[in-house]
Amino acid sequence: MARAVPALERAFDILELFLDEPELSAPEITSRLGLPRTTVHELLGTLVERGYLTHAGGSGSRYRLGVRGFQLGSAYADRLDLAREGHLAAEETSRQCNETVHIGIREGTDVLYVAKVDSGHPVRMVSAVGRRIPAHCTAVGKALLAPLSREKLDELYGGTTLTPMTDNSISDYPSLLAELAEVARRSGQAREYCESNDSVACVAAPVRDHSHEVVAAMSIAVPILRWNERVERELTETVLRGAANLSERLGHRAD
Template sequence: MGRAVPAVSRALDILELFLDATTLSTPQIVERLNLPRTTVHELVGTLAERGYLTPAGGQPAHYRLGLRLFQLGSGFAENIDLVREAQDVATEVASACDEAVHVAILDGTDVVYIARVDSTHPVRMVSAVGRRLPAHCTGLGKMLLSGLSPESFDARYPAGQRLPAMTPRSITSVTRLRLLVTAIAATGVAYDDAESNDDVYCVAAPVYDHSGTMVAAMSISVPGARWSPQRRDEWTELVRRGSAGLSERLGYQAH
């Protein structure tokens, strides 16, 4: 990398202060960055002139982020390729655990797989990129369902409906599914205990975009012969880190 330009670095420091504040005054910026008052006035004036900051109405010498930043952020969001980023991060996670890793999105009551990286061990999977599976039978799907509003969940799963099973362990009760996804929303992790494949267990975590919306989920899938409570905890932590990394690539900032 080339040498950092001090004036540009200071301007960016000013903008980054607004990550934790809606409005700031020039004296507050001076205090927080320990910069000369004249320098701050010049930088803030330039940023305001270019549309990166705008005066906060009714508060003299107070500023908030300007429209130009929104335009840049929108351009960034439009150019993010979820499938490409998902495949890259899934590859990293799979190399760390040598188990199959999937990323999927929700479409109605199904999950659609958009990325998959296989283990070096032979494993029979029912998943494939582009394939659809009932959301209630998969860890990925249950994770994604936990991000729905109660109204949206009820629209997809009317009370009293019996859900189709993929294995004897699949959930078939809407009431049980509703209780489970509520618990998943609180813990931020979902499991598939051989519910979509007789001998495959999964752990899944959420993926968020720049707006904080859950747009996908990532899972690690493991054959029953290698599944254990201790390893489950390890894979849970790993998939949490992987999904957080993918969320960060999509512009999400955890609070």
Template sequence: MGRLVPAVTRALDILELFLEGDGTLTAPDIVRRLHLPRTTVHELVATLTARSYLVPVPGRPGHYRLGVRPYQLGSRYAEQLDLAAEGQQVARSVAQTCDETVHVAILEDTDVIYVAKVDSTQAVRMVSAAGRRLPAHCTAVGKMLLACLTADELAARVPEGAELHGMTPHSITDPSALRAELERVAERGTAVEESESNPDVSCVAAPVRDRSGRVVAALSVSVPLVRWSAERRAELEELARSGAARLSERLGHRGL
């Protein structure tokens, strides 16, 4: 890697300050927080303002906020994002941590479609494939995605009295029971499946958000029952949360 240019580094440090708080700062704020000379800050702020990276806040003399140029750059970056490619990279990282099978899936009507997958290296493991489609109500990723729908969206997909086909004796097949489970998922922030799509596998999942905060996918970790326990479930729920948060960040989500 080549030598870093100090002036560019300082300018980027200034821009990144605007990601915090209410998104407005004065030059003295920047001087105090970055410990830079006052003259240097004023010159950099003037340059960033001239290039539309910063703009003065109307009615608040001396205050600045981000301008249109960072938004344009962010929009171009978002256009180039590929959920499957980004998901595959994060899934690989999660799988390396726990050595279990990791999936990223999206919701299509009442099914989930796996768009990324990394296998465990262990002898006993889940066998699946990217591109596979399964009933959402039978999977952790599906329950996570269904739980993030509005009431109207859920009713359109799973109306009262709908016939839900099970994949194992443990699958939820009653719409009312499914709604109760989805309420628990929404409250907990993660979904759990215990032998509901495969009698020999349990799974945990967490939501993946895009830059607007919308849930666009779910990341899951699947475990054969021989390695499943309450302690392992808690470990993997936290790992799924952190993996989903990393993927969300790669998709432009800034978090709460």
């Protein structure tokens, strides 16, 4: 690992203070970081000159983030590729559990799979990258539907018939609403037992981007012959870590 540059580390330390505070004064920065006052003033001057900080309210006593940080963040966001980042996160998650991992997005009332990493075990799945499946039949879909408002859900499902994929699929709107309310109570953790495939169970978790919006979901699928309460508990923890990893790749910052 290359040797860290102390001056750069201090500059980054100053910038990262503004992740939690809209404005700070030089004395506040000095106190929080325990740096010499002269060093802080020199670093602040440089950061202002380069556009990473600006004087708040037109005075020289307080500082806030400048436009340069926004430009860098926008450039980073423009270069993000959900399919690519999703595949990388799915690979890492699959290595941890040796099960099939999916990344899906919502398109209307369907889930569209944008990434999939297969288990080392032979598993017959109905999913494939680019395939659409009714969201109400999948754990990924439930994780994507749960954050939606009742008004949006009414718009999507009100007055429509839910087509089941198996005998275990949710087949009416009130049952879907009850299930989504339970998913929301579990902070987006969703489950599926033989609802899109007669022989597969899944757990899923939501994926958020830099704006804190749910933009995708990750699931882990397991044949029911290997499914039990312990496996469900362990894989739920794994999928939560995997979804958090992908969220971080997409710029989400946990509170």
